[in-house]
Amino acid sequence: MRNLLFHEIHQKSRLSIKEVNEALKEFDLYSSQWSILFCLNQFGSMTQKEIWQYLNVEAPTVTRTIVRLEKSGWIARREGKDKRERIVQLSSFAEQKLPDIEERIRQTEASLVSSLTDEEKEQLLVLLKKIGITGSEEKDVRNG
Amino acid sequence: MRNLLFHEIHQKSRLSIKEVNEALKEFDLYSSQWSILFCLNQFGSMTQKEIWQYLNVEAPTVTRTIVRLEKSGWIARREGKDKRERIVQLSSFAEQKLPDIEERIRQTEASLVSSLTDEEKEQLLVLLKKIGITGSEEKDVRNG
DNA sequence: GCATTTTATTTACTTAGGTAAGTATATGGC
DNA sequence: GCCATATACTTACCTAAGTAAATAAAATGC
Numbered sequence: 001m002r003n004l005l006f007h008e009i010h011q012k013s014r015l016s017i018k019e020v021n022e023a024l025k026e027f028d029l030y031s032s033q034w035s036i037l038f039c040l041n042q043f044g045s046m047t048q049k050e051i052w053q054y055l056n057v058e059a060p061t062v063t064r065t066i067v068r069l070e071k072s073g074w075i076a077r078r079e080g081k082d083k084r085e086r087i088v089q090l091s092s093f094a095e096q097k098l099p100d101i102e103e104r105i106r107q108t109e110a111s112l113v114s115s116l117t118d119e120e121k122e123q124l125l126v127l128l129k130k131i132g133i134t135g136s137e138e139k140d141v142r143n144g
Numbered sequence: 145m146r147n148l149l150f151h152e153i154h155q156k157s158r159l160s161i162k163e164v165n166e167a168l169k170e171f172d173l174y175s176s177q178w179s180i181l182f183c184l185n186q187f188g189s190m191t192q193k194e195i196w197q198y199l200n201v202e203a204p205t206v207t208r209t210i211v212r213l214e215k216s217g218w219i220a221r222r223e224g225k226d227k228r229e230r231i232v233q234l235s236s237f238a239e240q241k242l243p244d245i246e247e248r249i250r251q252t253e254a255s256l257v258s259s260l261t262d263e264e265k266e267q268l269l270v271l272l273k274k275i276g277i278t279g280s281e282e283k284d285v286r287n288g
Numbered sequence: 289g290c291a292t293t294t295t296a297t298t299t300a301c302t303t304a305g306g307t308a309a310g311t312a313t314a315t316g317g318c
Numbered sequence: 319g320c321c322a323t324a325t326a327c328t329t330a331c332c333t334a335a336g337t338a339a340a341t342a343a344a345a346t347g348c
Contacts, residue, residue, distance in 0.1 A: 003182075003253055005265060006160045008272040011200055013157035014335070015276045016150045021303090021336085032304060038147075049326065056155055061305055063328060068303090084313045084326040109147055115274045121149060127268040128152040130259045132159050158305070165306085165333090176334060193296060205335055207298060212333090228296040228343045 009128075016112055023108040027101050028072070032065050034105065037074060037090065041098050045089040047080060153275075160256055167252040171245050172216070176209050178249065181218060181234065185242050189233040191224060 020031040029037075039051055046054075052062040066088060069075045074094040077086045090098070113121055164175040173181075183195055190198075196206040210232060213219045218238040221230045234242070257265055 003249065005257060005269055005272075006164070006253060007179075008269060009153060009157050009160060012272055012275045013153050014201075016153060017304090018336075019276075020150070030303060035151075047326080057158075057304090058306060059327065060307085060329080065304080067328095080326095082314070082326080086327070105147065109150060112276050113149065113274075115277050116271065120271055120274070123267070124271040125149055125152060127260065127264055127271070128149075128156055130257075130264070131156045132163075132256050133259050161334090162306075174333060191296080201334090202336060203297065204299080204337085208334080211298095224296095226296085226344070230297070 009131075016109070019108050019112055020105060023104050024101070027097065027104075029074075029101070032061075033069055033074070034101070036062070036065055036069060036088075037094060037098065038102070040075065040088060040090050041095075041102075045087050047085045047087055049085070051088065153272075160253070163252050163256060164249060167248050168245070171241065171248075173218075173245070176205075177213055177218070178245070180206070180209055180213060180232075181238060181242065182246070184219065184232060184234050185239075185246075189231050191229045191231055193229070195232065 017031050020034065024030060024034055035055055036051060039054055040046060043050075043054075048059065048062050048066060051066075052059050055062070066075065066077070070077060073091055075088055076091055077088050079085070080087045116124065161175050164178065168174060168178055179199055180195060183198055184190060187194075187198075192203065192206050192210060195210075196203050199206070210219065210221070214221060217235055219232055220235055221232050223229070224231045260268065
């Protein structure tokens with residue numbers, strides 16, 4: 001395939017999502033749900049905007065996933081002082097389960113990149129971050 | 145984010161699909177449709193199985209996209225000698241349009257990786273190909 | 289030669305992402 | 319204070335990819 005790079009990125013993206021979903025089955029979670037739980041675990045309560053900005057997806061995508069997480073008891077939402085905002089936080093059930101899930105995900109991801117050295121992983125990350133930036137933004141590569 | 149690598153792969157995958165979709169708008173095509181047209185242009189007539197095996201997706205995904213491509217006149221299908229198979233081929237309309245589309249895609253992709261040197265692109269490809277393979281398969285890295 | 293198994297494709301349904309438009313609340317101009 | 323604009327979120331609808339199960343045709347066993 002001529003456009004090998006994008007083909008390959010696309011493939012590995014699908015592959016890793018597939019593996020993570022497989023690992024999450026025992027917890028009745030999907031990869032996108034996990035990414036939000038992980039986010040909340042790392043930063044504490046967040047507005048939906050903070051979540052979609054951090055994950056770099058669109059607002060409706062987060063709305064949908066959050067609704068499902070709320071229905072299944074992983075998170076709760078409350079109104080903010082600004083009544084347009086909805087503040088999202090982990091349930092105590094989620095807080096209790098998260099360490100196990102994180103360990104499981106860590107294993108899955110480690111296995112996926114087990115044939116790369118630490119240096120190669122670092123290199124891969126640096127190269128990936130360069131994709132999609134134009135000359136003028138290039139100085140910001142290390143921030144993302 | 146701890147799982148930075150997958151986060152980044154996922155992001156760049158979405159970004160590149162978005163850009164390719166944007167570029168394909170003027171031709172009334174989507175990225176997944178393009179990948180099938182490209183495939184057929186490269187290899188000539190193919191069965192659906194050959195397509196999904198090459199693109200490394202599941203059969204139902206190819207069925208859906210092919211049905212749409214057929215409805216919009218980009219491809220035609222005929223029965224094979226084996227009547228279970230359906231042989232897919234480009235329409236003359238598609239053959240006529242493809243060079244322009246390919247040029248447009250080439251530009252889009254080049255712009256996305258414009259901040260990488262040729263050596264870096266090659267390196268990125270090599271590293272990506274190593275993802276998801278176990279020790280015993282490692283010798284096959286260069287085939288993919 | 290017929291029953292069983294395999295194979296190619298399709299259908300139905302799920303999550304995941306996107307855009308566009310709608311709703312409700314804040315904010316600014318005056 | 320009120321109207322226009324901006325912002326946060328939601329709804330509706332599109333493509334993309336996956337799994338599971340259905341269908342139809344080949345291939346195989348005996």
